Amino acid sequence: MKTEHQRTALITGANKGIGKEVARQLAARGFAVFIGARDMAKGRAASEELCQQGYESTFIQLDVTDPVSIKNACGTFSQKADHLDVLINNAGVLEDHGEDILKLNPEMLDRTFKANVSGPIMVIQDFLPFLQKSVIGGRIINVSSGAGSLASMDTYAPAYSISKTALNAVTRQFAGALKNEKIAVNCVDPGWVRTDMGGPHASRPVEQGAETIVWLATDASQVETGKFWHDKREVEW
Numbered sequence: 001m002k003t004e005h006q007r008t009a010l011i012t013g014a015n016k017g018i019g020k021e022v023a024r025q026l027a028a029r030g031f032a033v034f035i036g037a038r039d040m041a042k043g044r045a046a047s048e049e050l051c052q053q054g055y056e057s058t059f060i061q062l063d064v065t066d067p068v069s070i071k072n073a074c075g076t077f078s079q080k081a082d083h084l085d086v087l088i089n090n091a092g093v094l095e096d097h098g099e100d101i102l103k104l105n106p107e108m109l110d111r112t113f114k115a116n117v118s119g120p121i122m123v124i125q126d127f128l129p130f131l132q133k134s135v136i137g138g139r140i141i142n143v144s145s146g147a148g149s150l151a152s153m154d155t156y157a158p159a160y161s162i163s164k165t166a167l168n169a170v171t172r173q174f175a176g177a178l179k180n181e182k183i184a185v186n187c188v189d190p191g192w193v194r195t196d197m198g199g200p201h202a203s204r205p206v207e208q209g210a211e212t213i214v215w216l217a218t219d220a221s222q223v224e225t226g227k228f229w230h231d232k233r234e235v236e237w
């Protein structure tokens with residue numbers, strides 16, 4: 001059981017990529033981190049890696065597209081902690097492979113929305129009671145993308161891009177709904193990052209991709225809410 005002042009963070013999709021690096025950086029700053037992952041073996045391995053480095057880490061099985069899995073994850077979380085200070089909706093999928101909107105497969109669009117939009121909504125709803133118990137003020141960070149920015153949108157990856165625009169709208173909605181609750185809700189464009197999703201030619205290492213997310217989870221003003229961030233600066237929707 002954590003003490004009252006132990007800061008806690010849950011990161012979805014934390015078995016690899018940006019999520020794993022965010023978990024590592026937060027653990028290094030003294031957070032008890034909860035590694036959300038849909039695959040039990042991969043999630044356990046990622047969490048174990050942090051424990052071996054002397055950090056406090058717990059694996060939580062969590063498929064963000066499955067309401068039962070999210071409820072079970074809440075149950076597992078409640079056995080370890082009574083409050084959540086930071087929730088990072090990082091899990092996401094990019095299934096577009098050169099398709100354009102004229103031939104967009106509606107089933108692929110549906111799968112993308114389930115992971116990138118409905119998933120974060122359900123995770124926030126179910127973990128909200130724990131965020132409301134944060135004595136330092138809860139923080140929700142949705143990992144969006146520059147691809148979701150309407151200001152620069154053209155034809156790139158329509159299902160993914162539209163889902164990230166919707167995730168930005170989800171951010172605004174929750175920020176509005178929680179504005180009197182001392183829970184900040186923001187979204188981040190991490191840039192083009194070298195992960196399985198970003199590919200080997202991406203311009204940024206994971207450390208840099210995680211930086212603004214970690215900043216919003218820690219040093220950014222708690223007053224900032226309902227905004228879209230890139231490199232610690234507010235950017236256009």
Ligand SMILES: NC(=O)c1ccc[n+]([C@@H]2O[C@H](COP(=O)([O-])OP(=O)(O)OC[C@H]3O[C@@H](n4cnc5c(N)ncnc54)[C@H](OP(=O)(O)O)[C@@H]3O)[C@@H](O)[C@H]2O)c1
Nearest residue numbers: 013017018038063064090091092145192193195196197198
């Ligand atoms: N890399 C970039 O250039 C870039 C740019 C802008 C935004 N982003 C965003 O950053 C976030 C992290 O991406 P990444 O680059 O680190 O990609 P990644 O290496 O492919 O990691 C994606 C993570 O999401 C998990 N995930 C997918 N569907 C899930 C589900 N239904 N339930 C739980 N976990 C699920 C994956 O789990 P499995 O291992 O089980 O598949 C994996 O852990 C995503 O939201 C992405 O859209 C990335």
